[in-house]
């Protein structure tokens with residue numbers, strides 16, 4: 001650490017002494033003027049000015065002494081440099097976003113919407129919410145919202161009623177609900193049924209072992225590491241994995257994993273070690289169109305009887 005020359009400190013202390021001297025002289029003059037009004041010539045304005053000097057000078061002297069003390073203890077070059085670093089960091093942090101998400105999902109049901117809120121001062125650009133939801137029988141649906149911009153303190157509610165992809169299942173059940181019109185005996189029917197994620201279909205529980213076939217409607221789920229923290233932690237809460245990804249004004253990518261309850265992570269957009277970044281930078285940030293075949297109003301096929309035999 002380079003010490004500041006002694007002369008600088010002595011000059012500062014000298015100034016402090018002079019300023020303090022001026023203050024004492026001003027107080028003395030005011031006192032004299034009060035004791036012997038005739039002998040100390042002073043106008044009303046003069047009183048105000050001298051009183052001002054007398055009040056302000058001790059504080060100024062103290063400030064000069066403080067500076068001298070600081071200069072004596074720290075290298076001036078280092079302290080001004082670290083001050084610059086600190087200011088730059090504070091400015092950067094001041095302009096960083098902090099986006100939180102709040103999900104609306106009735107228990108075990110298809111999620112309704114998510115509200116994104118920017119709690120910090122920095123703008124969040126191209127903000128997306130991406131999530132995979134798993135229902136009670138293990139079928140998934142996933143969604144990524146269209147990119148939005150969130151300024152300081154702003155909140156936005158986004159619908160999740162459309163899906164980018166969901167699982168649908170084909171399975172078989174048997175029943176004896178039909179009677180053979182010739183013999184009058186009941187018939188065992190094999191019936192093929194279809195259902196989808198979050199349909200809460202009661203028949204699935206009665207399905208024939210081995211008859212379940214699950215396939216995906218719409219787009220494949222995004223890379224699994226979108227939901228994996230940098231430290232390797234990955235967690236599902238109630239079958240749910242979610243991430244909020246935004247670009248900040250400083251150009252980096254910020255990710256929040258609400259289900260993990262960990263601090264926001266920050267990445268360089270071209271970091272080659274992070275595989276999911278290219279998914280965000282090349283696809284999600286531009287808005288991924290909704291596949292028409294994954295429209296929620298798309299009906300599942302009607303149940304189909306595939307065989308009948310006497311019981």
Ligand SMILES: [Zn+2]
Nearest residue numbers: 096248250252
């Ligand atoms: Zn940032």
